Structure formats: C-alpha cells, structure tokens
Amino acid sequence: MYSPGKNKPFYYTLILLKLFLWYPLKSDRLYMRIFFSFSCLLRLMSFLTALGTLAHLVIVIRDKVDVDISEDIGDLSGFIGCMVVCLSFLTQHSRWCNFFKRLLNFKHFGTPPTYQAVVQKGNLGTLVCIVYTIPGMFWYCYLTYKDIPLCEVQNRRLGRKEPCGMVNPTWMPHSQMEGTPFFVWYLLQSFGIFIYLPSSFAICSIPMEAVGIIISRIDHLRAKFKDLLKLRDRSIYKKQIQYCVSYHQDIIEVSKELSALVKSTMGSLLLTAAVVIGSLGSQVIKASTPKAISFIMGYVAAMFLVCHAGQRLIDESLNLTDEVYNTQWYRVDPSFRKDFTFILARCQKPLSMPGPASIGAANYGLFLIVIKTSYSYLTLLNEMI
Secondary structure, X not given: OOOOXXXXXXXXXHHHHHHOOOOOOOOOHHHHHHXXXXXXXXXXXXXXXXXXXXXXXXXXXXXXXXXXOHHHHHHHHHHHHHHHHHHXXXXXXXXXXXXXXXXXXXXXXXXXXXXXXXXXXXXHHHHHHHHHHHHHHHHHHHHHHHOHHHHHXXXXXXXXXXXXXXXXXOOOOOOXXXXXXXXXXXXXXHHHHHHHHHHHHHHOOHHHHHHHHHHHHHHHHXXXXXXXXXXXXXXXXXXXXXXXXXXXXXHHHHHHHHHHHHHHHHHHHHHHHHHHHHHHHHHHHHHOOHHHHHHHHHHHHHHHHHHHHHHHHHHHHHHHHHHHHOOOHHHOOHHHHHHHHHHHHHHOOOOOOEOHHHOOEOOHHHHHHHHHHHHHHHHHHHHHO
C-alpha cells in the first residue's frame, strides 16, 4: 500500500479518504475485513438519506403535489455521481496505489528538480479544496435548519405536509418530526452527506497533483534534451539518447495509466455534472435558495479540476515537441538524427485524459460543453416544472 506522508504527494487527500474509510492503509486479510465491515456501515447511512429523497420524488410525482422537484433531481444526481466516484476509488484502491508508486519511482531516471515544489503546491491546493468543502457542508446544513419557519408558513398557506428542516427533500411517515426523532434523522442526513461529498471532491484533486508531477518529469526531460547537443563523445551521446527515449516512454505509460484510472473513477462526475448544475440552478432561480449555490460551486470546481488537469497534460506534452525541435536536432550526427525524428513524431501525439462514454477528452472544451448543457437542463426544468 502507498502510505501518505506530509512530504509526499496526495497527503491531505488520502488522510481524508482514510478518515471516511475510502482508502485502506494495510492489505492483510483481517484488517481488510474489519475495514470493509465498517465501511459498509457508513455507506448504508448515505444510501438511507438518498432513499428518503428518492421516495419523496416518487410520491410528489405520483400524487401531483405542487412542490418543486428540482432539488430532488439535483440531490439524487449529485449523490449518484459523487458516490460512484468514491466507490470506484475504493474498489480500485490497489490500482491507485500501484499508480502512486510508479509515478513516484525516480530510481531509473532521477528525481525532477522541481519535484518538492510541485508536491508542496499540490498538497496546498488539495487542502484549500478540503477547507472549502467542509465549512460549505456545515453552511448547507445550517441553512436548511434555519429555513424551518419559512417552510412551516408555506405548508400552512398551501395546505402541504412537507417535512421541514431536512438537509435533503425527504419522505417521512409523519409530516413533521420534533424533538429527539427530528435531530436523530437530521444528524443522520448530515453525516451521510459528509461521508461522500468532501471525499469525492478530494478524489477529483488527485489528477491535478498527478499531472503536476508528470509535468515536472517532462520539464526534467526537456533539460536532458537540451544537454544532448553539448555532448561530443559518440558513446555517451548514444547512451543519453537512449535514456531520453526511455524516459519519454515511461512518462507516456504513466500518463496512460492515470488516464485509465481517471476515466473509470471520475467518469460519473462528468456524466452527471450537467444534470446537477442545471437542476440546482433551477432551484436557485425559483426559490432563491442560497444553500444550492455552495453545492453548485463545489460541483463546478470538482469538474474544473479534472478538466484543467487534462488540459495541462495536453498542452505540456505538445510543448515538448517545440523544445525538442529547438535543440537543433538537424545538426547532430546523421546516424543519430533518425532518433530525433521518431521522438518528434511521437511528441506530436498529445497525452490526454479521455472522458467517459466517448464524450471527448477532459479539457477546457469539455468543461464548456458541460456548462452549456447545464444551461439547457436549467431552461428545460423552468419550462416543465
């Protein structure tokens, strides 16, 4: 297993995932049995809150109750997207561990000079994401409790029996709950959301940190290419060009492994993002609900992290072509010139992180498509509901 450390990448992400039992630290059989037993209990709490929202949506549609269901749709879509991200990471934790180890294996090619700076920057960025998410969740839960008087007034005015004070729209056997039963269910909902929302946001920061390290390796390779022209000894030159080609191939293989993991782990987030943002945006417009804004901002930020990481990977891998060409490779010995030709040809094929279901690579273009699709869903919900 890859053990998190303060001076190592992904530290804050893995500490948070360990806290909510999404990431085991050991691989022995007894530990894994205990880990998954407690992990299943926590997942059950989250699923109970989602089932309450699903029941509320079904009953509102069945009985044709005059209630806006935008929040129901947004919360359920967000639950599916975030929970699938977390569960995918949990079931593939061994693959992620192997990827972390391979990404940080500098035995053959050396440690990039900018590695420590990149690690510090990546951990700081992840910490900012976590610091935003957790207070945002408290704010979200507080606003639902604060709106109880307004909800009760609307129930009396419209003759409804909507449960008031719940974190998510929820069906209950009794229209209102008070005292201890209310607070027990309220805390269950709040904790059920805390289990997966901050964790899914933290998981979406992993590509940013990983791509930062890959780019530091690309920068290291650029410097090696520049040093080639300074060599005059043919035997040393041959060893150095083989080193550069092997280094480049290793970067390509690591990037492909990251792309496969991102596609299988975070693809659900990109698929559900438009529905979540559009549904909660409709809720904000209709009900002027401040709590939905924090959810929208979190979802947009998580999606942007993945797309920004993919765009950086594309840009930096293509920039390597210019760096190799600027080494004036055409002046080297003709017997070695063909090596540069192959390197230039391979560099022209960018590294990328493909999205799910053939929706394109994760980049700024995909981010804009999701935002535009979100607006389409928003206008559709405003017309239909």
